[in-house]
Amino acid sequence: MDRPEIILAPGPTPIPPEVLLAQGSPLVYHRGPGFGQLMREVTDRLRELYRTESADVFLITSSGTGGLESAVQNVLSPGDEVLVPLAGYFSERWTKLAEAHGLNVRTIEYEWGQKVRPDDLAKALAERPAKAVLLTHSETSTGVIQPVQELARVAREAGALVIVDVVSSLGAVPFAFDEWGIDVAVGGSQKALAASPGLAFVAISDRAWEAHATATLPRFYFDWSIYKEFAERKHPENPWTPAISVTQGLHAALELYFQDGVDVAMKRHRTLSRAVKEGVQALGLDLFGAGLEDNWTVTAIRAPEGIDADTISDRLRSDFGVVIAPGQGPLKGKVFRIGHFGYFSELDIIRGLAALEMTLERLGHPVKRGAAVAAAEGVFQEAPGASNDA
Amino acid sequence: MDRPEIILAPGPTPIPPEVLLAQGSPLVYHRGPGFGQLMREVTDRLRELYRTESADVFLITSSGTGGLESAVQNVLSPGDEVLVPLAGYFSERWTKLAEAHGLNVRTIEYEWGQKVRPDDLAKALAERPAKAVLLTHSETSTGVIQPVQELARVAREAGALVIVDVVSSLGAVPFAFDEWGIDVAVGGSQKALAASPGLAFVAISDRAWEAHATATLPRFYFDWSIYKEFAERKHPENPWTPAISVTQGLHAALELYFQDGVDVAMKRHRTLSRAVKEGVQALGLDLFGAGLEDNWTVTAIRAPEGIDADTISDRLRSDFGVVIAPGQGPLKGKVFRIGHFGYFSELDIIRGLAALEMTLERLGHPVKRGAAVAAAEGVFQEAPGASNDA
Numbered sequence: 001m002d003r004p005e006i007i008l009a010p011g012p013t014p015i016p017p018e019v020l021l022a023q024g025s026p027l028v029y030h031r032g033p034g035f036g037q038l039m040r041e042v043t044d045r046l047r048e049l050y051r052t053e054s055a056d057v058f059l060i061t062s063s064g065t066g067g068l069e070s071a072v073q074n075v076l077s078p079g080d081e082v083l084v085p086l087a088g089y090f091s092e093r094w095t096k097l098a099e100a101h102g103l104n105v106r107t108i109e110y111e112w113g114q115k116v117r118p119d120d121l122a123k124a125l126a127e128r129p130a131k132a133v134l135l136t137h138s139e140t141s142t143g144v145i146q147p148v149q150e151l152a153r154v155a156r157e158a159g160a161l162v163i164v165d166v167v168s169s170l171g172a173v174p175f176a177f178d179e180w181g182i183d184v185a186v187g188g189s190q191k192a193l194a195a196s197p198g199l200a201f202v203a204i205s206d207r208a209w210e211a212h213a214t215a216t217l218p219r220f221y222f223d224w225s226i227y228k229e230f231a232e233r234k235h236p237e238n239p240w241t242p243a244i245s246v247t248q249g250l251h252a253a254l255e256l257y258f259q260d261g262v263d264v265a266m267k268r269h270r271t272l273s274r275a276v277k278e279g280v281q282a283l284g285l286d287l288f289g290a291g292l293e294d295n296w297t298v299t300a301i302r303a304p305e306g307i308d309a310d311t312i313s314d315r316l317r318s319d320f321g322v323v324i325a326p327g328q329g330p331l332k333g334k335v336f337r338i339g340h341f342g343y344f345s346e347l348d349i350i351r352g353l354a355a356l357e358m359t360l361e362r363l364g365h366p367v368k369r370g371a372a373v374a375a376a377e378g379v380f381q382e383a384p385g386a387s388n389d390a
Numbered sequence: 391m392d393r394p395e396i397i398l399a400p401g402p403t404p405i406p407p408e409v410l411l412a413q414g415s416p417l418v419y420h421r422g423p424g425f426g427q428l429m430r431e432v433t434d435r436l437r438e439l440y441r442t443e444s445a446d447v448f449l450i451t452s453s454g455t456g457g458l459e460s461a462v463q464n465v466l467s468p469g470d471e472v473l474v475p476l477a478g479y480f481s482e483r484w485t486k487l488a489e490a491h492g493l494n495v496r497t498i499e500y501e502w503g504q505k506v507r508p509d510d511l512a513k514a515l516a517e518r519p520a521k522a523v524l525l526t527h528s529e530t531s532t533g534v535i536q537p538v539q540e541l542a543r544v545a546r547e548a549g550a551l552v553i554v555d556v557v558s559s560l561g562a563v564p565f566a567f568d569e570w571g572i573d574v575a576v577g578g579s580q581k582a583l584a585a586s587p588g589l590a591f592v593a594i595s596d597r598a599w600e601a602h603a604t605a606t607l608p609r610f611y612f613d614w615s616i617y618k619e620f621a622e623r624k625h626p627e628n629p630w631t632p633a634i635s636v637t638q639g640l641h642a643a644l645e646l647y648f649q650d651g652v653d654v655a656m657k658r659h660r661t662l663s664r665a666v667k668e669g670v671q672a673l674g675l676d677l678f679g680a681g682l683e684d685n686w687t688v689t690a691i692r693a694p695e696g697i698d699a700d701t702i703s704d705r706l707r708s709d710f711g712v713v714i715a716p717g718q719g720p721l722k723g724k725v726f727r728i729g730h731f732g733y734f735s736e737l738d739i740i741r742g743l744a745a746l747e748m749t750l751e752r753l754g755h756p757v758k759r760g761a762a763v764a765a766a767e768g769v770f771q772e773a774p775g776a777s778n779d780a
Contacts, residue, residue: 004416024414026394029713063630066611100610198633220490221456240453243588323419
């Protein structure tokens with residue numbers, strides 16, 4: 001019997017029934033009071049999530065990558081120098097994106113899985129200034145949460161714009177646009193908020209608007225000036241026909257998210273993350289990446305000696321319908337990744353760990369049945385109330 | 391009591407319940423066999439709709455405008471000369487888009503509502519060649535269907551690439567990518583196919599791929615090479631996390647559309663268009679735009695003397711929950727537009743006309759009650775079977 005996939009990946013994350021219903025309801029027309037109210041409410045909630053009073057927040061119909069490209073196109077000009085600390089797949093995406101636009105890209109290279117060191121950034125900017133620093137908050141390929149607050153401080157002191165990919169971190173781990181001095185932060189609908197993919201959002205500081213005024217990279221679909229003009233209409237609008245159904249779903253997702261609020265969501269993510277990490281370690285597996293205690297979005301796990309990590313994810317899918325994420329780039333075949341941010345409850349994590357136990361046993365790894373589940377239960381018994389209905 | 395809006399606009403069009411259910415169902419993960427099959431089936435159907443054997447067809451998570459920008463970015467280089475026949479809001483969008491990318495834009499100007507003449511295009515291209523001609527098939531702002539088959543022939547003979555906006559025409563009026571010699575055609579999910587907005591699609595000819603190979607405009611999110619690489623994987627993928635729910639809805643919409651097939655859909659659109667046109671004329675209103683017998687997507691109607699067209703659309707919404715489209719650009723306040731492509735049945739049109747009768751009477755226009763409805767009934771009695779369940 002075909003059943004829905006059990007998604008334990010770092011986005012899209014499972015969609016709550018309330019969100020599915022909202023995105024499966026008749027559409028509200030995108031030029032009129034109904035959609036205007038929807039946009040206003042979604043934008044207000046997002047501003048709260050970004051922790052900003054002053055930034056403009058726009059919704060863009062695209063994946064997160066489209067939002068990242070909007071950041072580059074809107075504040076930079078050909079030949080501008082940008083600095084990218086490289087420590088995984090998504091920071092590499094920044095470099096590719098910047099190079100595609102003829103920017104002068106400098107990198108600070110780390111092994112994948114390492115944390116970027118603010119001192120390295122300070123040194124690099126002291127050697128030669130950059131117009132902007134392109135950061136990745138949650139490096140989804142490794143699970144590492146980068147120290148954006150410190151990196152942003154260093155970058156601002158050196159006069160660089162701070163542009164951050166928060167696609168898989170916003171709503172999952174602490175972030176504070178105003179307090180940290182961020183200039184552009186790009187989020188996505190399908191991560192911690194548990195809505196469907198199709199919407200990116202950008203928060204834009206006054207400094208970013210100043211840069212925008214003289215930025216000459218060609219842009220049209222992603223041109224923030226056009227978004228601003230339409231957002232300021234009596235009934236706020238999007239310049240182009242937006243993904244209305246996804247916006248309706250995002251509205252419902254934000255309602256759910258804010259039932260408990262940001263702090264409870266953070267606590268839930270931390271607890272679920274601990275349960276996954278202790279669970280897989282109880283099976284004798286090693287974790288990958290630095291600063292594990294901060295990495296609440298996704299856990300990268302080394303495959304046991306002699307087993308290809310992709311075989312584990314393939315068998316989890318074929319035998320149990322469980323979807324996890326494989327390793328990317330140099331980690332392909334070496335690690336697999338379990339997402340645990342968004343709508344997950346304790347029991348979602350536990351069933352995933354049980355599937356992993358059975359899968360590893362089938363692949364010849366010595367498994368004490370129930371060990372991962374027991375370890376996760378231990379975490380949940382210490383910190384009850386991680387599920388959504390706590 | 392809040393009810394869903396009754397949408398009689400040229401996109402988004404009303405979404406069938408089967409489509410709402412599909413987009414409100416649990417998501418299939420975007421990297422794996424399930425989504426691969428979904429993409430393959432959707433793409434095959436779209437290829438049939440485009441009437442192409444050879445073109446690549448990609449789905450892009452964006453509005454139609456994003457798809458248009460992808461066409462410009464992928465086949466052109468800064469300074470390239472493009473020719474745009476200008477006859478409405480959406481052909482003006484082509485010029486803005488091309489100018490934003492530093493192209494050398496020449497226009498052939500018509501009054502809004504006129505048909506572009508192939509001879510004018512031939513003459514302009516004879517005077518000075520262009521790298522590409524940017525056409526708008528269904529000029530949604532006026533209702534006019536432009537003679538793309540003839541314009542494409544002329545453009546190809548002059549060695550220009552033929553790039554066509556078919557966002558609101560694909561599936562609504564006859565179109566044949568291969569036979570007409572089109573190079574790029576950009577469609578959208580929320581028009582004749584009656585899916586939700588959020589997906590553009592592009593069909594790309596071999597000639598367009600040749601141009602792509604040397605085109606230097608900066609691009610990343612919309613870069614077709616990246617789409618091609620992912621589409622050719624064992625399980626077809628999108629390079630970025632796509633609007634999965636909208637894709638699921640589009641799949642259901644295409645299933646519905648192809649239950650009857652393209653020819654029946656065309657006939658339905660023609661019949662519904664006639665019913666709208668004869669209905670409003672029976673109220674003493676005048677139609678706007680050239681070639682009315684070909685214009686099956688949207689009808690532009692002049693407001694009666696002394697009544698602002700925007701007042702008509704505002705009152706239709708406030709009094710009856712009916713959403714039509716206002717006039718754009720120089721037609722603002724002068725015309726209103728009724729969409730009649732997509733999922734509409736005879737009775738959807740009739741209730742819209744009844745609402746229009748009552749609204750016009752309330753605004754002081756002399757109305758013979760039931761006259762528009764009677765005229766529409768006349769059309770349907772002559773051509774029964776226009777509704778979806780015929």
